[in-house]
Amino acid sequence: GAGVSQSPSNKVTEKGKDVELRCDPISGHTALYWYRQSLGQGLEFLIYFQGNSAPDKSGLPSDRFSAERTGGSVSTLTIQRTQQEDSAVYLCASSLEQSYGYTFGSGTRLTVV
């Protein structure tokens, strides 16, 4: 597609529920990244994909967080048993190669109530 698409754009969920966030990167971009941004803060790295593999999962905050990427394209970030501290904007970015600039999606604003 023309840009990085993320869905949903907003999600309100009850504490303890599972959520799935989707990222559709630019076609042909091999590198895909997930970040999250809490209100008024910088970006926190979560996970990086090169193709379908994730060589770096070091940023995932806990084992409640997982992510996968299939077909070298769409990625989903899953948060199980959501907690209030998971509330943030989750941003996905893709790039042609690792050292290139990122194209970001508009993010998913997750609110856990």
Added chain:
Amino acid sequence: SQQGEEDPQALSIQEGENATMNCSYKTSINNLQWYRQNSGRGLVHLILIRSNEREKHSGRLRVTLDTSKKSSSLLITASRAADTASYFCATDPSGTYKYIFGTGTRLKVLA
């Protein structure tokens, strides 16, 4: 701790003035990038400067990189109200393949 720190945290200027933001980082890097973020959503890539480059221009933007001081600056000339946004620097520490973002500078350009 953050790899990149922007300075100042907030900046308010009049339209037409120049805005300068600085970024300092801790470890050696391959590249440094600057991004703009409006309204707390998606970031827009502005410019990438490689570790062997010292200065780069793009329109009204000028970026410098001093690897000996581990610092970079972003200059926006002849600012406009539409430049109001948060600006982030991002660095990819040598040997890694991910960019670490700083905490950002909130720029407000007054019409």
